């Protein structure tokens with residue numbers, strides 16, 4: 001194939017130009033990388049996070065690169081918060097959510113409250129996102145959630161149930177919202193993001209090294225690599241109901 005046959009720019013990414021992209025959890029980690037890439041493709045991005053300082057920092061950093069960026073500091077799990085934001089925003093094209101957390105412990109040794117809170121923060125928080133915002137998504141738009149891989153039911157009980165529940169939820173929503181809106185999820189494994197900002201530097205390095213040893217590709221991901229999968233799901237118009245693992249093969253090992 002001659003160079004002339006290669007298009008100068010990716011037509012799929014180009015489809016994001018001028019679209020409105022709402023990133024719930026857009027002030028850090030995967031969400032911030034998605035916002036950067038979408039803004040780089042010419043989308044207007046709106047970031048959501050609870051911490052006002054982090055939100056302002058992320059929005060000004062994007063604007064410094066000429067991006068059309070705005071944001072809202074709110075707790076997406078607070079009753080009515082998403083509906084109120086949706087009313088203010090009006091129609092959007094793409095909604096991304098990275099809501100969810102992590103937990104260690106099995107079904108017996110972790111307490112029930114922790115397991116319940118983890119499932120709640122993953123499945124029900126994201127179900128509320130879908131219910132509040134799906135009606136605001138324009139025809140041809142997308143809803144993309146965050147699941148996860150790695151760990152085992154015996155050592156990450158609530159997290160595994162939550163991640164599997166996201167994969168099940170996207171299958172249901174994909175059919176319920178078709179053909180108007182496509183619904184998918186990205187499933188990363190351990191990646192250095194703000195999720196781990198509570199670890200001290202030595203603990204962080206040790207975890208990163210042991211995860212790299214367990215991952216067939218021999219390293220942990222960059223948050224930007226994981227973000228690529230969200231962009232793919234947002235722009236490939238014939239994919240819905242899927243959860244894509246971006247995990248270096250750990251779920252196969």
Ligand SMILES: NC(=O)c1ccc[n+]([C@@H]2O[C@H](COP(=O)([O-])OP(=O)(O)OC[C@H]3O[C@@H](n4cnc5c(N)ncnc54)[C@H](OP(=O)(O)O)[C@@H]3O)[C@@H](O)[C@H]2O)c1
Pocket residue numbers: 024025026027028029030031048049050051052054074075076077098099100101102146147148149187188189190191192193194195196
């Ligand atoms: N990183 C990993 O190792 C890993 C592995 C597998 C799965 N995951 C999944 O990835 C997601 C976390 O993404 P990340 O790793 O990029 O973490 P992160 O860097 O901590 O980003 C989380 C984002 O969500 C926002 N957020 C959290 N709770 C919120 C709430 N109630 N309302 C509004 N905004 C909220 C945070 O801002 P504020 O804190 O200011 O609210 C931040 O912008 C989770 O679903 C997690 O299960 C992560």
